[in-house]
Every structure is written in structure tokens, then in C-alpha cells.
Amino acid sequence: VEARFEGNVPDGYELRNVQITPSAVRVRGPQSHVEAIQKAHTESIPLEGQTGNFTVPQTAIDILDTKVTPLDSVVAVRVEVGEQRIERRFAGVAVRAVGDDVQSVLPARVAVVLRGSRSALEALKAEELEIVVEETADKSVRPRLLLPSGLEGRAELVSTEPDAFTVTRKGT
CATH class of the missing domain: 2.170.120.30 (RNA Polymerase Alpha Subunit; Chain A, domain 2)
Structure with a gap:
């Protein structure tokens, strides 16, 4: 699973680390479609105004292929933001x-x-x-x-x- 972000942290700050739990999710669909998926993304997480660590406990999994369904539909995303x-x-x-x-x-x-x-x-x-x-x-x-x-x-x-x-x- 890879986190998708929207926007940027404020000037003078940086995105230091992203931890996703669980780091992999199970999916269901036609074998050829499932095997073609390299990674699943999360829904977009906004970064605007974030100057410290935060956790998004229920982040939806967003798979573009409509023939593939995630069996684990949410993950927790911990984002570490700190001063540059x-x-x-x-x-x-x-x-x-x-x-x-x-x-x-x-x-x-x-x-x-x-x-x-x-x-x-x-x-x-x-x-x-x-x-x-x-x-x-x-x-x-x-x-x-x-x-x-x-x-x-x-x-x-x-x-x-x-x-x-x-x-x-x-x-x-």
C-alpha cells in the first residue's frame, strides 16, 4: 500500500516518514487483473497546514481497476511531519x-x-x-x-x- 497525498506541508517543514498499517491488503478479482496490480493507493490525505505528526486511522484503499475489490478496505496511516x-x-x-x-x-x-x-x-x-x-x-x-x-x-x-x-x- 502506498499513501497518496494532496498539497504540501507549510514552508519550513518536511514530510519525514509515512507508516501504513497494514502495509499490504488482500484483494479479489479476476486473476489477470489482480496480478497486474503493483500497489494499492490510499485515498488522498491532505497535507496543507500540517506542522506535526498525525494519524489518519481509517484511510480508504483506492484501486482504480473496478474489477478488483479490496477485501481490507481501510488502513491506518501515520504521517511524520517536522521542521526542515x-x-x-x-x-x-x-x-x-x-x-x-x-x-x-x-x-x-x-x-x-x-x-x-x-x-x-x-x-x-x-x-x-x-x-x-x-x-x-x-x-x-x-x-x-x-x-x-x-x-x-x-x-x-x-x-x-x-x-x-x-x-x-x-x-x-
């Missing part, structure tokens, strides 16, 4: 390593690319960000982004430049 996401580069972001035995971490500052909602990233400054370098079980080093309070979950780390870190521990 962008990528933005920040230079001079501080880096620190985790652990009591850390002597130093290099580089001390990096450039990062973040992906997140437009309003969150446009308001953010490099000095509000921090990269925390953590050592994993296999001794590899992994960077983790620390965001200011209130922005958790609204941005994610895409890349760091440079992408390699050296952690020097006391006594090594």
Missing part, C-alpha cells in the same frame, strides 16, 4: 576526553558538521558545543556530541574534521 532539517558546520568546537587518567587529547578543537532542525542549528554557536572523546571496549576512540540543555535530540553529529583523535593517558 539542515546541515551546518561549526569551527573551533572544544574537545575533551573522558577518564581520571587523561593527560591530553589532540586535537583540542575541531570543526563539526551537525544535522538538525533549522531553528535549533541557526541559533547554535560553536562555543556552546563540546565533543567528548570516549574509548570503546576495543580501544578505538569515538566522538560524542554534547549539546546545550534543551537541544538534546534536536541535532546529531554528522562528522568531525579532523576525524581522528589521540588520547594521552597519565603514566603512558
Whole structure:
């Protein structure tokens, strides 16, 4: 089943995900007609004015071939709409390593690319960000982004430049 939409979400927003339950429906009709159907569409779902997630619990299945009848005539459609996401580069972001035995971490500052909602990233400054370098079980080093309070979950780390870190521990 594929959702059919009418109109567009408002400027500054994007359609992020569509989930249809059930994702397939049973149909009845002459075998040659049934086999010719690649997918069934839903009735049109209006997007105008939608700025958040919404669910249409009883969306009709719309099959153009009148000789084919859907046995499951409705599906639930969950639509995720959110603020447009962008990528933005920040230079001079501080880096620190985790652990009591850390002597130093290099580089001390990096450039990062973040992906997140437009309003969150446009308001953010490099000095509000921090990269925390953590050592994993296999001794590899992994960077983790620390965001200011209130922005958790609204941005994610895409890349760091440079992408390699050296952690020097006391006594090594």
C-alpha cells in the first residue's frame, strides 16, 4: 500500500516518514487483473497546514481497476511531519576526553558538521558545543556530541574534521 497525498506541508517543514498499517491488503478479482496490480493507493490525505505528526486511522484503499475489490478496505496511516532539517558546520568546537587518567587529547578543537532542525542549528554557536572523546571496549576512540540543555535530540553529529583523535593517558 502506498499513501497518496494532496498539497504540501507549510514552508519550513518536511514530510519525514509515512507508516501504513497494514502495509499490504488482500484483494479479489479476476486473476489477470489482480496480478497486474503493483500497489494499492490510499485515498488522498491532505497535507496543507500540517506542522506535526498525525494519524489518519481509517484511510480508504483506492484501486482504480473496478474489477478488483479490496477485501481490507481501510488502513491506518501515520504521517511524520517536522521542521526542515539542515546541515551546518561549526569551527573551533572544544574537545575533551573522558577518564581520571587523561593527560591530553589532540586535537583540542575541531570543526563539526551537525544535522538538525533549522531553528535549533541557526541559533547554535560553536562555543556552546563540546565533543567528548570516549574509548570503546576495543580501544578505538569515538566522538560524542554534547549539546546545550534543551537541544538534546534536536541535532546529531554528522562528522568531525579532523576525524581522528589521540588520547594521552597519565603514566603512558
